Amino acid sequence: MLGRLNTDVKEVTIIGAGYAGLLSAYRLLNLGYAVTIHEKSGRAGGLISTRQTDHGPAEAAAHSIRSSSEILRLFDDLKLDYVAAKTKKKFILRDGKLKGNPLTLWEMFTAGSYAAFKKSDGIYPSLADWAKAHIGEGALDNAITPLAHGIYAAEPEELDQQLAFPRMSIPMGQTLVDKVFKDKTQPKKSPGKSFVMAPAKGMGALINALTQAVQNHPNGRVIFNSAIETLPDVSNLIVTVPAPAAGKLIGSNILSNIKYAPMITATVFVKTEDLNKLEGIGFLNARGEDKRILGVLFNSSTFDHRARENYASLSVMLGGTSNPHILQKADDEIKVVIKEELNRVLNFTGTELETVITRWPNAIPLYSPHLRETLENLEKGWCSQEGRMLFGNYTGEVSIRGMCQTSLALGRE
Ligand SMILES: Cc1cc2nc3c(=O)[nH]c(=O)nc-3n(C[C@H](O)[C@H](O)[C@H](O)COP(=O)(O)OP(=O)(O)OC[C@H]3O[C@@H](n4cnc5c(N)ncnc54)[C@H](O)[C@@H]3O)c2cc1C
Structure with missing residues (x-):
């Protein structure tokens, strides 16, 4: 403000x-x-906005709130009544597989040693520079990039670390581990456990x-x-x-x-028998995955009342700064992209019952x-x-x- x-x-x-x-x-x-x-x-x-369809609600943009x-x-x-997420599980799509922890052992070791020993230069030109310095390239591609896609529909190289993720700022001369320990000893700004929620x-x-x-x-x-x-x-x-x-x-x-990142949100209703059992809040794509997709939210496994019995609701997020041209595609072409991704990741084989597509040329400010x-x-x-x-x-x-x-x-x- x-x-x-x-x-x-x-x-x-x-x-x-x-x-x-x-x-x-x-x-x-x-x-x-x-x-x-x-x-x-x-x-x-x-x-x-929320559109009530015969199969359940379809959100035009925002789906949930962190409490x-x-x-x-x-x-x-x-x-106002709210529903809390039934699950905390989140996944990163890496090499075509959904992973709770997207890092390899070597990447975790590298991230740990950078976090423990690399002292901060104070200000970094971008989020990517911050990540390379404090957690390494593996964590940049497979943890920070999906986060940047999920919140800003942008690449870490484009984002200002201090503005986009101020809580990640590390005071000059300190390591990431120093900062984490220091934060733990400070009183919390918002007491109580934070969870994912949405109006019922x-x-x-x-x-x-x-x-x-x-x-x-x-x-x-x-x-x-x-x-x-x-x-x-x-x-x-x-x-x-x-x-x-x-x-x-x-x-x-x-x-x-x-500048704004452009985005498409597509809420898809399918029969639960036509895809793998949905578990968790959804997934975000790591660097190197299909660039057209930023991530997929599993609405019906996150919240109650998001689809009728035996049906599932998913929201596919497409576009972002590295794929703005997808907004020019016709609805039928977008549906093909979505079907390919759901088939590849969740073994979706059936036909979508309904797909609600919303285009946002100016979705999220960069x-x-x-x-x-x-x-x-x-x-x-x-x-x-x-x-x-x-x-x-x-x-x-x-x-x-x-x-x-x-x-x-x-x-x-
Ligand atoms: C795809 C997507 C998914 C998102 N998901 C989440 C999420 O899950 N959780 C979360 O916390 N946030 C999410 N966000 C972010 C959040 O929804 C937005 O940041 C927030 O809703 C923006 O609100 P706003 O009032 O700033 O802007 P807007 O919603 O753009 O409102 C601006 C208003 O101004 C009006 N207006 C424009 N010009 C004029 C004029 N000349 N005179 C009068 N009125 C005018 C418009 O009609 C509009 O009603 C998401 C955003 C997008 C795009």
């Missing part, structure tokens, strides 16, 4: 009713502000609950089909639209030029060194004016949990 509000004026205008806009409104209403949200489309939620005390409090306040009825339920909370509040308003093209002259403004649209609004080329510089410039520029804020998945936190935490500072400056 960039900038700060003019707290002397208890009125705020928000542009965009995605998760960032709704959450901001919700926080501010609870602090006594009057809030109006303008949303371009006829619905709230932006990237987040924190703040997320649990938000669900509690909204009286799908991610759209979180958006519906937030929208209702804003609309039902006497000082809250959401105006749909209200595309803002010029900035309103108000004391407090929070722009929560994606970076290209935000750049246009505030007249900032550097903001318009923030957390690159360029984004870090851009955010620093915006902080010194447009956001240095009181009452002018930018908030969205490009302002420092991409996840629902991270944005929930950040939004707590709103209106308390």
Whole structure:
């Protein structure tokens, strides 16, 4: 979140009713502000929506949330039911096989010795450089690359380590092992065990609950089909639209030029008898696997109520920065790619009952060194004016949990 509000004026205008806009409104209403949200489309939620099909829910983008005390409090306040993941198992696809631990003995030995002995240079040009220095190339290709694919749909070489994974930063002169031991002795920011969860009825339920909370509040308003093209002259403004649209609004080329990874999400419903028994949350592809696929989520083995009895639901994530052209392919071609991958990894032999495909040309902002510089410039520029804020998945936190935490500072400056 960039900038700060003019707290002397208890009125705020928000542009965009995605998760960032709704959450901001919700926080501010609870602090006594009057809030109006303008949303371009006829619905709230932006990237987040759940379509109820005859076979079960299909998510358009986000599927789950990593819990924190703040997320649990938000669900509690909204009286929103959630389901916890039935499993913790996650896999990496390496050499065509699903592996709980993707590293060979030699790679584990190398990672351990680098972690114990290599002292940090402080700042690394990229996540890949950090990984090469502190856990070695094997762990970079088979553990860090899948993580980068899973969160950012990007390659570790493109990501700024400090911005994308700040908790991995190692103070200058210390080893990774020093840092891990030190972290263990610090009090936890979010006490309690973290787990994977989702609203019981799908991610759209979180958006519906937030929208209702804003609309039902006497000082809250959401105006749909209200595309803002010029900035309103108000004391407090929070722009929560994606970076290209935000750049246009505030007249900032550097903001318009923030790069995004493109992605396709495809939710596939199949008969359970047509593939290997699903176990775990899903898998992410290691470097060297089929580049068209980033990973596959096993929705029905993760959460209850994601498919009818004897059916399975999977979500295949395709694209990313190294395979943007897949978005140009027709649905039928995408279905062929998905079928090949499910056959190769899970022995899928049948016919899909339904496939729901969603394309996101601007899915996830690229957390690159360029984004870090851009955010620093915006902080010194447009956001240095009181009452002018930018908030969205490009302002420092991409996840629902991270944005929930950040939004707590709103209106308390
Ligand atoms: C494929 C995918 C999977 C993901 N999976 C997960 C996950 O499992 N867990 C997780 O924690 N996170 C996940 N994320 C990330 C998370 O979903 C997003 O970061 C978050 O939803 C972004 O919300 P936002 O409000 O910043 O942006 P958006 O959702 O893009 O909302 C912006 C809103 O602004 C509106 N708007 C645009 N222009 C204007 C205008 N001129 N005037 C008025 N309104 C305008 C849009 O219509 C939209 O409603 C995923 C993201 C993607 C793409």
